[in-house]
Amino acid sequence: MLLPDFERVKLARLQSRIKPHLERTEAALDRLTASDIALADEIGRHIRNGRGKFFRPTLLLLSAMEEGQVPDLAVEAAAAVELVHTATLVHDDFIDDAETRRGQPAVNKKYGPATALIMGDLLYTRALQHLARLDLVTPYRLMTDAAVHMSEAEMLQAQTRYSLEVDEETYLRIIYQKTASLIECACRIGASFLPDAGDIDAVFRQFGCQTGLVFQITDDIFDYLGDPRRLGKPTGCDWSEGRITLPLIVAWREADAGARAQISALAASRDPAERAGSWSEVQAFVQRYGGVDYAYERAKAHGEKAKAALGALATGSRQDLLTVAVEYVINRLK
Amino acid sequence: MLLPDFERVKLARLQSRIKPHLERTEAALDRLTASDIALADEIGRHIRNGRGKFFRPTLLLLSAMEEGQVPDLAVEAAAAVELVHTATLVHDDFIDDAETRRGQPAVNKKYGPATALIMGDLLYTRALQHLARLDLVTPYRLMTDAAVHMSEAEMLQAQTRYSLEVDEETYLRIIYQKTASLIECACRIGASFLPDAGDIDAVFRQFGCQTGLVFQITDDIFDYLGDPRRLGKPTGCDWSEGRITLPLIVAWREADAGARAQISALAASRDPAERAGSWSEVQAFVQRYGGVDYAYERAKAHGEKAKAALGALATGSRQDLLTVAVEYVINRLK
Secondary structure, eight states: OOOOOHHHHHHHHHHHTTHHHHHHHHHHHHHHHOOSSHHHHHHHHHHHHSOOOOHHHHHHHHHHOBTTBOOHHHHHHHHHHHHHHHHHHHHHHHHTTOSEETTEEOHHHHTOHHHHHHHHHHHHHHHHHHHHHTTOHHHHHHHHHHHHHHHHHHHHHHHHTTOTTOOHHHHHHHHIIIIIHHHHHHHHHHHTTSTTHHHHHHHHHHHHHHHHHHHHHHHHHHHHHOOTTSTTOOOOHHHHTTOOOHHHHHHHHHSOHHHHHHHHHHHTOOOHHHHHHTHHHHHHHHHHTTHHHHHHHHHHHHHHHHHHHHTTSOSSHHHHHHHHHHHHHHHTTO | OOOOOHHHHHHHHHHHTTHHHHHHHHHHHHHHHOOSSHHHHHHHHHHHHSOOOOHHHHHHHHHHOBTTBOOHHHHHHHHHHHHHHHHHHHHHHHHTTOSEETTEEOHHHHTOHHHHHHHHHHHHHHHHHHHHHTTOHHHHHHHHHHHHHHHHHHHHHHHHTTOTTOOHHHHHHHHIIIIIHHHHHHHHHHHTTSTTHHHHHHHHHHHHHHHHHHHHHHHHHHHHHOOTTSTTOOOOHHHHTTOOOHHHHHHHHHSOHHHHHHHHHHHTOOOHHHHHHTHHHHHHHHHHTTHHHHHHHHHHHHHHHHHHHHTTSOSSHHHHHHHHHHHHHHHTTO
16 A cells, blocks of 8 residues: 655645746756766766656745845856765765665666766766856855865775674764765855855765765664655565664664674674564564664654744845755654 | 887876876875765775776876976875776776776676676765865766767677677767767866866867877777786777777778678677687787777877877976876886
8 A cells, every 4th residue: 555645745835935947947857867968868868767856955045035036147056066965875875885875776777887977977077167157155155165074074984884883873873974974065155145144054074964864874774764755665674784874773772682692692693684684583583672663763853953043134035945855854753 | 018108107207297286186186085984985995906097187187287386186186096997997887897907806707797886976976075175066967978989989899799780980089988079078177177177178188088088098998908018918809899989990990891790790799708819810810900000090190189289388397297197107008
């Protein structure tokens, strides 16, 4: 039985409020992924076929919007943010040896790992070039900071892979750098176009950071519980591939020595198929020691912080719409 | 018998003229490749152990130097250029499945392909972030243009791999984008620190572009002839890996149908070992139809253009030293 996807509906309704600006962003993205090199152009079209949710551009546009209007340069910046996001997905899929992305073959599978690396580099550098050419100094600075954060997160993740000794602090650093930093960057870039940009940057920084943390913790919980809106989506991918996330980190912290020893034995394997075989035992362990409940509470707390940050904004449609945006992220868990 | 490496000596002598500035650049590079993430820091040290020739920073520093002085920001930009160059080498080695780099194991071999991809991304983004944080607007604009060029070149190279129908024009685009664009970028960034930067940008652009073209054509010739200063260095790597470069492009253009058919049969294989087996036949074909001689003439012509560009500069030490730099590149062939 497929549950109706109320949250997707909520996001779609939110996005309908900025439809013309999202369409402009898509057009800009089309221009940025087109190429006079046939192979790059083909892969660009392949990627655009699997359209994402445009969550980051949505936040950027909502942050930049004044009386229903979004400046052209903010639209161009929104396209650049989505392009950087796309580039990281292409590289991530290569790192994770992923088979599919958004319902189609991943670039690394369809075109090979070397071409996936090149394509990711091309999208990444083109996004940064776009901001540089448009003289968007603040967006460029914010984006290169986020880009370094994301690369560092991948490195940290590679370094801590398979280790049950990752602590909550390291986990928080990884998810801030790999996910929240770009969402924060999108919000701050959007707000940089507002007349009082200097005064309210800290608000958007806090809002974006906290929203991004909710987003990633939620994704990590889905990998233990299953996503209620996508029944049949497999769980346990993080465990199989050796990514140790908050639910397991907490359960490990809380467990007694005997239970730890059992999990430790299972964690010694680096073979994805073998690890998949021990998944139900790990899932039970995490439930027993309250790992998912704890992660859920942390996600809610970050969501409250995100909403609280918006309290500093003037009441009005921007505050309202961004509240809906963060509620969409929080409610994905319900 | 090992020939004395006169050209390396010439480069070393040139570099001794800017020794303190090169040392500052190395120190800046050390800071940029250090990391609080143990794995990134370790790979950073591994990479720095295999020190390169610092050819691009040398050109940047020579271009920026006034009365023996180089501004701090130009030194930082020189480190960023070398860092981008290093990032592309890490990614290239993965693409080419290279075993070694500068006498030590390539990052993709020592740490695995996924980590090589991440490390390349980290170095790349950190270089671009560094320029942004220092508010070096013109340098980061030039650098993102070069970065896009280099990624496009990799894509073009992937697209034309193994094809004997690549023409000279496409070859020129590839080598401009993959090699000359960053050398041009280094020269233009250096000159951007000069008081009359706006007026002389075109000179450094032409000088850098032409010098870069000589550099790559020379490398491509070495792959047919062997590098006289590195006896024993294997030839035929480009052929084995399916990269069709100027000597072969020209020989193919000049050859009769019978000779073409023979080469065409050999080119059908995509197995590096099998291609290596046909190398001597290809080498003979290229010699017979004048491919190396033609490439040599083209390299010399680009070298002359580089020197001619310098004629527009005021006579003095900058002009003299840059002339030595391009002569170093041209004379590598002698």
